Amino acid sequence: MTETDGYVNQAAIGLDEPQPMYKALRESSPVFRSPQGIVLSRLADIEMVLKHTELFSSKDAVDLGNTRPLIPLQVDPPEHAKYRRILDPLFTPREMARLEPRVAEQVNQMIDRFADRGECEFHEEFAVPLPCTVFLQLLGLPLDDLDKFLEWKDGIIRPEGADGFEDRHEASAPVAQEIYDYFDRAIDDHIANPRDDVLSQMIAATVASENRPLSRDELLDICFLFLIAGLDTVTDSLDCFFVYLARHPDHRRQLVEQPDILPHAIEEMLRWETPVPGVARVATQDLEIGGCPISKGERVNPLLGAANTDPEEFTDPEVVDFARTPNRHRAFGGGAHRCLGSHLARMELRVALREFHRRIPDYEIKPGTQLAYTAALRSVESLPLIFGVS
Numbered sequence: 001m002t003e004t005d006g007y008v009n010q011a012a013i014g015l016d017e018p019q020p021m022y023k024a025l026r027e028s029s030p031v032f033r034s035p036q037g038i039v040l041s042r043l044a045d046i047e048m049v050l051k052h053t054e055l056f057s058s059k060d061a062v063d064l065g066n067t068r069p070l071i072p073l074q075v076d077p078p079e080h081a082k083y084r085r086i087l088d089p090l091f092t093p094r095e096m097a098r099l100e101p102r103v104a105e106q107v108n109q110m111i112d113r114f115a116d117r118g119e120c121e122f123h124e125e126f127a128v129p130l131p132c133t134v135f136l137q138l139l140g141l142p143l144d145d146l147d148k149f150l151e152w153k154d155g156i157i158r159p160e161g162a163d164g165f166e167d168r169h170e171a172s173a174p175v176a177q178e179i180y181d182y183f184d185r186a187i188d189d190h191i192a193n194p195r196d197d198v199l200s201q202m203i204a205a206t207v208a209s210e211n212r213p214l215s216r217d218e219l220l221d222i223c224f225l226f227l228i229a230g231l232d233t234v235t236d237s238l239d240c241f242f243v244y245l246a247r248h249p250d251h252r253r254q255l256v257e258q259p260d261i262l263p264h265a266i267e268e269m270l271r272w273e274t275p276v277p278g279v280a281r282v283a284t285q286d287l288e289i290g291g292c293p294i295s296k297g298e299r300v301n302p303l304l305g306a307a308n309t310d311p312e313e314f315t316d317p318e319v320v321d322f323a324r325t326p327n328r329h330r331a332f333g334g335g336a337h338r339c340l341g342s343h344l345a346r347m348e349l350r351v352a353l354r355e356f357h358r359r360i361p362d363y364e365i366k367p368g369t370q371l372a373y374t375a376a377l378r379s380v381e382s383l384p385l386i387f388g389v390s
């Protein structure tokens with residue numbers, strides 16, 4: 001999950017293949033003052049910022065039309081820990097494995113709709129609906145609400161008529177209110193009819209240090225963040241991965257011929273593509289990074305994509321090696337706010353890639369297609385794939 005303004009102008013330089021831009025920034029201006037904030041591209045600086053939450057706050061770093069801080073993203077430590085203590089156990093690899101058979105079913109149903117056609121609009125027919133369907137299932141919400149959720153997610157992440165940080169709140173606020181209202185009703189329903197899902201578990205949870213349940217506002221602020229954090233990010237990853245695999249048939253064949261390599265391949269594509277290229281923080285005091293003075297209140301944008309290609313950590317960072325080990329990429333961020341949903345995302349990506357390549361091992365991007373990457377979060381507006389039909 002990330003902020004969608006701060007580094008838009010930098011990302012716009014190379015949305016399709018941003019890695020050369022990361023390298024150039026790292027080598028020439030590792031602490032770069034842009035009109036939207038200070039862009040950091042050296043791994044060491046990025047690690048420092050993510051670690052020192054007392055110096056770099058997430059509190060007011062993003063405005064998505066929300067009326068209160070998003071939980072836990074916009075809550076700084078130490079308060080932050082009380083929420084992660086409740087949420088982490090709900091998103092463990094073991095909990096996610098329980099969802100896997102159902103996700104495999106949904107993935108196959110989606111593939112059924114286009115497998116005989118010899119082509120698909122991958123973004124629209126697969127990358128967008130999959131994470132949203134999984135999310136509805138996870139929270140115990142009706143699958144019929146899919147279209148509504150997709151509209152809301154876009155209304156918040158890519159609001160029409162918002163050119164910059166200033167007009168963002170106004171553009172997103174009406175959609176945000178609809179989301180709060182929807183979850184308010186969903187919470188009522190789950191209180192009346194508890195079931196085996198994440199929302200029911202959150203309602204039943206206790207804030208240990210205060211011996212009380214989560215308040216209605218806290219539940220709403222968590223649900224709101226889930227919607228923003230959990231849908232677009234997986235769509236972005238699927239888009240980036242399938243473009244990469246369509247363009248690199250040798251890597252694709254490796255997945256088909258050695259399915260065991262899949263978990264490592266996912267980590268390596270997360271590193272190389274970094275679908276969430278950067279995050280945002282606000283300096284809590286006057287300070288300095290790499291000789292660059294930063295004033296209290298200034299926005300700082302650690303570029304995770306640049307960290308993931310920094311030769312200080314990664315040998316031959318420009319080589320995409322599905323057997324790379326170790327692979328300590330920062331595609332899920334770092335420090336206290338490291339992605340809560342990483343195991344969910346990994347499971348979705350694993351099932352999607354496994355089932356797709358099992359059924360459609362050979363595909364290419366429809367000739368003549370001009371890929372248009374969206375700014376900041378790296379999805380493509382459309383991804384037509386063609387493949388043989390057996």
Ligand code: HEM
Pocket residue numbers: 001002058071072073074084225226229230231233234237275276279280304331332333334336337338339340341342344345346
């Ligand atoms: C491949 C897909 C995903 C990527 C690349 C990704 C990336 C990230 C990143 C970079 C952060 C750190 C943000 C920051 O430090 O400002 C983050 C945080 C977060 N992510 Fe993800 N994410 C993904 C999927 C998900 C999913 C499926 C969920 C579902 C619930 C989720 C929930 C969250 C939450 C709640 C946070 C905030 C954690 C905190 O503040 O403690 N993410 N994610």
